[in-house]
Amino acid sequence: MNPTLYAVRLGLSRGWREFRQTLVSVSDVAWYVVMAVAFVLVLFFQRHSAVKGTHVSLAFAVLPGILGMLVTLGGIQGAASALAVEREDGTLLRAKAIPNGIAGYLTGRIVSVSLGTVLSLVIVLVPGLFLIPGLPDTPLTGWLTLVWVLPLGMLATLPWGAMIGSLANGQQSVVALSMLPFVGVTAISGIFYPISALAGWLQGIAQVFPVYWLGLGMRSAFLPASAAAAEIGRSWRYPELIAVLGAWAVAGLTIAPIVLRRMARKESGSSMQARRQRALQRLG
Amino acid sequence: MGVLRVLSEPPAADAEAEAPVIDVRGLHMRYGTTDVLAGVGFDARRGEVLVLLGPNGAGKTTTIEILEGFRTRSAGEVSVLGVDPAAGDERWRARLGVVLQSWRDHGRWKVRELLHDLGRYYAPYSTPERRRPLDTDELIDMVGLREQASQKISSLSGGQRRRLDVAVGIVGRPEVLFLDEPTAGFDPQARRDFHDVVHRLSDMEDVTILLTTHDLDEAEKLADRILILAGGRIVADGSADQLARQVSGQAQVRWSRGGEHYVHSTGDATRFVRELLAQHGEEVADLEVRRASLEDTYMALVRRHEEGRDPAAGAEFGEAAR
Incomplete structure (x- = not known):
């Protein structure tokens, strides 16, 4: 068998193993629990207020946006921080030292980050099914929408997360490079309140980034068709959604291999040592 | 010990004819304006x-x-292995083993789990003469x-962790x-265990090994040849014994006679001792040749290098020892 394909297959089992490891890790489970509790509280307090001019509860309207945001967060932040951490602790170098190890490593990371993202969606969706009237009535077509929006969203974000993780010098700069822009973009992306309430130029900026479109896609999956009236253009705008997320995915998948290859080539024991030294100095 | 090993096992004649496994010539490495090598x-x-x-900081x-x-x-x-490392492909990489200075990776993995997983990457490169990978439990x-x-790797002690690195x-x-x-x-x-592993690999598996250490005793035990890198050049290349002879041809002979202690430096300790014993016989005690x-x-x-007293000497020495 082609050794690269073989390594990709090994990567699949590596990713699954690492995902299972997060399930028994106290710190990771605690993170998921805190996240679930936070979102459930938000939804719980919003369940009786309705979106202005509709019968849709605010919680119902916000939940899909949160799901969209979690996909972006998982893809960008999950991939970026994993890569930054594992460049520093030597995982990547280990992969580089074995034949086709980088292919296996990256496959493993794609699998584990994707599974982690799916898990974070489940954690919010399941309590939502109990708390939010109407959510359990989501028709099959809605779930099918989720089935294509989710992978498209992962494709649109994960390569960019991987690139940020490759370019960042240590974990702190990952936060600076990914978390801050993410928070900024999320704030104007109509996740927690309708985007139509924002100034036109802010709407324009928001529509460049995947967060808004993922939120839109998720709303289209779960909200009744009538809710599209609250959106820009009074429609779910699937063609635009596919075009924008698709463009991010194509651009990301084109550039990421170049950036990752460059990063992997430059990775060496001494550069790892130097980064660690800097990290220690910051702590000291 | 290392010296004895070399003397008792002269390289086979066909090994001489073989192309060297590692061949480095005129290697330069410059960072900014500093020449490290x-x-x-x-x-x-x-x-x-x-x-x-x-x-x-010598560039090892x-x-x-x-x-x-x-x-x-x-x-x-x-x-x-006949390939320029800058152009080495995965097939070439599969023939190398690498242990870097420090890792903290895969903390959540168990020892056997990781060795098994990483070993599998070598399977496509297995040959009838060299079955890859090694059996996990044997390893x-x-x-x-x-x-x-x-055990989880994060729970290993520093020394155990290092054993794992060697295993990988x-x-x-x-x-x-x-x-x-x-x-x-x-x-x-x-x-001691590590030294056994190195001997086993080089003797039984014919592995060519290049290692760095700061432990000179270890170097003496393990090395067929010692290279000393200083100021970006190899300033010495030879067995521990050869190096000692070339730096200082002298050995120190110590002995005592009639309660008095003596020290004498000589280029031919054996001859000196023979004469000493012939002359004084049983009176000589506490004999020691160092x-x-x-x-x-x-x-x-x-x-010598750091004082820069004789910058050319190092280079000549390196050449002479080859």
Whole structure:
């Protein structure tokens, strides 16, 4: 068998193993629990207020946006921080030292980050099914929408997360490079309140980034068709959604291999040592 | 010990004819305006154990990283297993073993789990002569981690962790093994075990090994040849014994006679002792012959280099020893 394909297959089992490891890790489970509790509280307090001019509860309207945001967060932040951490602790170098190890490593990371993202969606969706009237009535077509929006969203974000993780010098700069822009973009992306309430130029900026479109896609999956009236253009705008997320995915998948290859080539024991030294100095 | 091994096992005649496994000529590495390596040259034959010594910052790690293909050199010719490391593909990589200075990775994995997983990457490169990878349990026994096999890697002690690093380095049954300070943090038992592993690999598996260490005693035990790197050049290349002779041809003879202690430096200790005994017979007591130790040699060479008293001498010496 082609050794690269073989390594990709090994990567699949590596990713699954690492995902299972997060399930028994106290710190990771605690993170998921805190996240679930936070979102459930938000939804719980919003369940009786309705979106202005509709019968849709605010919680119902916000939940899909949160799901969209979690996909972006998982893809960008999950991939970026994993890569930054594992460049520093030597995982990547280990992969580089074995034949086709980088292919296996990256496959493993794609699998584990994707599974982690799916898990974070489940954690919010399941309590939502109990708390939010109407959510359990989501028709099959809605779930099918989720089935294509989710992978498209992962494709649109994960390569960019991987690139940020490759370019960042240590974990702190990952936060600076990914978390801050993410928070900024999320704030104007109509996740927690309708985007139509924002100034036109802010709407324009928001529509460049995947967060808004993922939120839109998720709303289209779960909200009744009538809710599209609250959106820009009074429609779910699937063609635009596919075009924008698709463009991010194509651009990301084109550039990421170049950036990752460059990063992997430059990775060496001494550069790892130097980064660690800097990290220690910051702590000291 | 190392010396005895060399003397009792002269390289086979056909090994001489074989192309060297590692061949480095005129290697330069420049960072900005500093030359870290300024014309390093050495080679290694199949099954040879080379120990690279040198003060901190001498460029040992840089040299090893260039040979591993992890770093691009500024100039010079390098070949490992007949391939330029800068152009080495995965097939070439499968024939190398690499142990770097420090790792903290895969903390959540269990020892056996990780060795098994990483070993599988070598399976496509298995050949009838060299089955890859090594059996996981055999490997675990070899590095002495049987009791930790089911432990999480994050729970290992520093020395155990290092044993694991060595295990990962040899899981693919490499033909060339690079080890950067493999025994840092080892207790005496671990060190002894590691030395056994190195001897086994070089003797039974014909692995060519290049390792760095700061432990001169270890270098003497393991090395077929010692290279001393200082100021960006190889300032010495030879067995511990050869180095000692070349730095100082003198040995010290100590003895006592009639309660008095004597010390004499001589170029031919055997002859001196023979004459001493012929002359004084049974009166001679506490006889001791001491060659310059590797530590003496190392210190002398590094100091000579650092003082820059005779910059050409180092280079000549390196050439002469080859």
